[in-house]
Amino acid sequence: MRSAEKTDPLYPPIEPYEHGLLDVGDGARVYWEACGNPDGKPALFVHGGPGWGSLPVRRRGFDPARYRAVLFDQRGCGRSTPHASDPAADLRHNTTAHLIADIERLREHLGIERWLLYGGSWGSTLMLAYAQQYPTRVSEIVITGVTTSRRAEVDWLYRDAGRLFPEQWEKFRAAVPETERDGDLVAAYARLMEDPDPVVREHAADAWCTWEDALQAHEPNGTPGAFANRPLTDRLAIVRLCAHYFSHGAWLSDGELLRNAPSLAGIAGVLIHGRLDLSCPLDTAWLLARAWPDAELVVIDDAGHGGSAAMSARVRETLDRFASR
16 A cells, blocks of 8 residues: 555554464464454455565554454465475465465454455455355455456466566566477466576566566556565565466466356445556456446556555545444
8 A cells, every 4th residue: 555645544553462373284374463453343454466475564454443453474475384485385285275264264263253354466366265155254345456366367467468568578488498488487487486496496586576566667656676675585485376376277267256256245345446457457357346246346547556545545445434334
C-alpha cells in the first residue's frame, strides 16, 4: 500500500500482541501473528508471491480497535521454516492444497469461527481456493490485484507481456538454457532453481526478479526494484516458489476458480483492481465479478499492480465498512 495522500490510508504502526510457529506437518512450521483487538472482528491477510511473506506494513491495513488481524507467512517463506531459499527444503509438500490446509489449521488453532480474508495477487488465488473449499468459514473477501492462476494468466505474465517490453523479456528468456528458450520458460526456471550450483540459482533468481520489476516499474506509481531490492534469501525463496507453483498450474484445473465462483454466493466480495495492471490484466477480475453473485468490482483508473493512493483509500474504506458488518 502507498500513502501519497495527505490523509494516510494506513493505520499507525502496530506490533503483534501474540505470535507463534504452528506445526503443520511434513516438517513445516508456519509463522503467524495477531494484532489489534483480541475481541475484534477476525481477519486474515493472505500475502502474494507465492513466497512474498507478510510484511509488517500489512498490519496497518486494519483498524486496530475493531479487527483481530491475523497475518502469516506461507510455507517456505518469511519466518516460516524450512525456508525455500535452502535447496535442501523439500517442496513436495508445498502445494496449494497444503496451503489451504495450513490456513484451516491456523483458524482452528486460534479458535476463530469465521474470518474476513484480505490480500491480493497470488494471495487472491489462495483465498478463492480456500473459500471455495471452506465457504462457511469466510465472512467477506477483499482482493486487490485479482488472479486465479489460469494458464492464460501465467502465459501473459511470463511470455505474452514480452510484446510490451521485448528487450527486457529477451533477457528473461536468455537466462534459461538455449534448448529451453522456445518452451515453457516457467518450468525451465523451476529446474534452474533446483540446480545444486548456488551460482546458477542466484543468476536465475536475479533474472526473474529483473523481469518482474520491469513490469511493475513501468506502471503508474511503479516502484523500481520491488523484487530486486529484497534480500537474497527472500529473492531465492520467491522465485523458487513462484516457478514451482506456476509450472504446476497451482495444482488447479485450468479455470477452476472461475467455474466454481458461484459457490461463493452469500459471501460478500470486493474486487479492487488497477486498470493499468501490467502483471494481472483486468479481464480476470471482470470475469470473476460476473461469476461470483455477491462480488463488487471496483476499477481504479490510475493504479497498476502496485496500487495507488486511490486504491489504498478504497481498500481502507472497504475494510472499515466490513469491520462493523
